[in-house]
Amino acid sequence: MATFSYQAKDSGGNTINGVVEALDERSAANAIREMGFYPIRIFVSSGAVMAPSLPNTPDSASPLAPRMGTQSTIHAAPFLMGVPLDELAMMYRQLATLANAGVPLTQSLFTLVQQTRDGRLRRILEEAGNAVASGNTLSQTMVRYPAVFSEMQVEMIRAAEMSGMLEPICNRIADYLEREIEMRRKINRETLYPKLVFFVAGCVVLLLGFLRAGAEGFFGMVRFGVTTALILFGGWWLFKFLNQMPWFGAAWDRVKMMIPGPGGVARRYATARFTRALAVLYGSGILLPTAVTIAGRACGNRAIGQQMIDLVPMLMSGRGIGEVLAMSGLLSPIAVQMARTGEQTGSLDTMMHKVADYLESEADQKAHQQAIFLGVAAIIIAGIVVAFIAIGFYVGQVSSAISEIGGQ
Secondary structure: OEEEEEEEEOOOOOEEEEEEEEOOHHHHHHHHHHOOOEEEEEEEEEOOEEEEOOOOOOOOOOOOOOOOOOOOOOOOOHHHOOOOHHHHHHHHHHHHHHHHOOOOHHHHHHHHHHHOOOHHHHHHHHHHHHHHHOOOOHHHHHOOOOOOOOHHHHHHHHHHHHHOOHHHHHHHHHHHHHHHHHHHHHHHHHHHHHHHHHHHHHHHHHHHHHHHHHHHHHHHHHHHHHHHHHHHHHHHHHHHHHOOOHHHHHHHHHHHHHOOOHHHHHHHHHHHHHHHHHHHHHHOOOOHHHHHHHHHHHOOOHHHHHHHHHHHHHHHOOOOHHHHHHHHOOOOHHHHHHHHHHHHHOOHHHHHHHHHHHHHHHHHHHHHHHHHHHHHHHHHHHHHHHHHHHHHHHHHHHHHHHHHHHHO
16 A cells, blocks of 8 residues: 545535545545545655656656647558447457456457457457567557557556456447447438539539530540549548648647538537547546546547647646636537536536537537538539539530521
């Protein structure tokens, strides 16, 4: 047992200091919560000297934490390096089931190798199984694949390895990923109709162009279309490549939030991801500064994420989480209000889950309304384009007929 000094807040929002005995910092944090307090900082007592100690996340919550994106490897084709989220969610769910059944971790990993359909994930699990059999940890293998395992997943698995709570933490990760999958599916559903409208409109334009220009002119249009498609693909690849850079990604995410309409939806979804990740991490026993840092990286918006990382020193100096979130200026206001409530009542994780549910529901509604508007606008634009082509076609036919009559 070790002695830890702590700084926390009570239900009234007052800052208090105390001492607790525990096996490690995570156990100390859980003990402080059981007393009804809200831990902010924990210090390992060493005689008269108090040395600040954060939970097993080297430098992740320090003022010198790396900027957004620097923890990832830059790939030439980043869209080919990942693993589908549904495969990851299934892996964590199966790992939790095997842990509940008392199967050793090494055997569980090799069992998952036989059950996983994705080739990349299968190779990673096999490598992890060999590493664990050699005395290493699962998180040590996961951290080598940032394109597959987010920092949030790595830190939660590291917490599970230290606390022995592999089953509940794997289930929490699976729940989080399943919510993320559902959110992406909703976005795809809402944008499917406008995409179909633009596709059909493009086909109609090509057909009318063929009827108007004939075979020779049509093949010229095809060549032009192929060239345009290649240029667009090159631009898309360049965007994906640059999007790995922290400066570009943060700038782009900030621009997205400034777009009227879609920007508000993007802000709500990013805030929902941040609060959901913060709730999961804090509820798993990870100290608040580290939880905020990792949640910032997991929110999917690098502008918000970097802002939260920059504000972590404020948390470490004793500022409240509600005050820090308000200082960011980028999150939805309801997240700030609910964080202050959770800070005062000691139920931050519950409040953050409620915020995420509300913002996801509101963002879904706004996205649905905008998708309907975009679909109608797409139909109108396509109709105008087709009308101009049709009018031009018939005007050409009438002009040809008039010329023939005049020539006779």
